[in-house]
Amino acid sequence: MNFTNKNPFIAGNWKMFKTIPEAVDMVQKLHEASVGMDGAQFVVIPPFTALSEVARALQESPIQIGAQNMHWEEQGAFTGEVAAPMLKDVGCTFVVLGHSERRQFFGETSETVNKKIKAAFAHGLVPIMCIGESLEERKNGNTITKVQTQITEGLEELDAEKICQIIFAYEPIWAIGTGLTATPDQAQEVHGFIRSSLAEKHGNTVASCAIILYGGSVKPENTYSLLKEKDINGALVGGASLKADSFAEIAREAIKAYEEK
Ligand code: 13P
Secondary structure, three states: OOOOOOOOEEEEEOOOOOOHHHHHHHHHHHHHHHOOOOOOEEEEEOOHHHHHHHHHHOOOOOOEEEEOOOEOOOOOOOOOOOEHHHHHHHOOOEEEEOOHHHHHHOOOOHHHHHHHHHHHHHOOOEEEEEEOOOHHHHHOOOHHHHHHHHHHHHOOOOOHHHHOOOEEEEOOHHHOOOOOOOOHHHHHHHHHHHHHHHHHHHOHHHHHHOEEEEEOOOOHHHHHHHHOOOOOOEEEEOHHHOOHHHHHHHHHHHHHHHHHO
């Protein structure tokens, strides 16, 4: 399946929220709300426990499904972990890797992110690779260095053909769940940097096809101004993706911004 930055890409990371009935109810409503919104690519990223039922509920829908994490091994004695073939099996197309909450609370490093990206490709999953700086790093003027390091280490040993298929999500840590959003200028600066860095290291084709999402307190009210920016191709939404109406509204705003850019 091909995904493109010609249309906005709107993904909802539910984090550790929703039981199975809540998850199914949400995606049924989202499916109804998204009818006719062909201009947006929708992805929901429920907790592991709800993946199977969400996949069943979306069988007839263009809405795609992703998981929030996985292990890099194909199988093994890794209590509590989930492997790529299991995610494929349950109907996932995408997997989020290196989310800042995984890096911050669960010891995720760029090295493990790199292993996981390779494992995702080996099993036909599309990685959504998260990167972003802390408030302290931003205050110290280290945003670009941090993002550059995460990209370089995360993409180690991957060729241009693979890098082309990765979805990047720039999520400044200080904007996640805080209600603080990067301004469109702040976000564009980093997105522009990511694209030019990809061009420099992996060629213009990789850079021009890259899908680069913004994440961090995205809501219907700020989507339009963020998505109007040249290098912002979509959103990775947390809190506002938990309700079908706000998530669909974000997609509507994104489509409008795309039509006008
Ligand atoms: P919020 O939209 O709740 O700030 O979360 C962003 C995020 O972490 C998405 O992965």
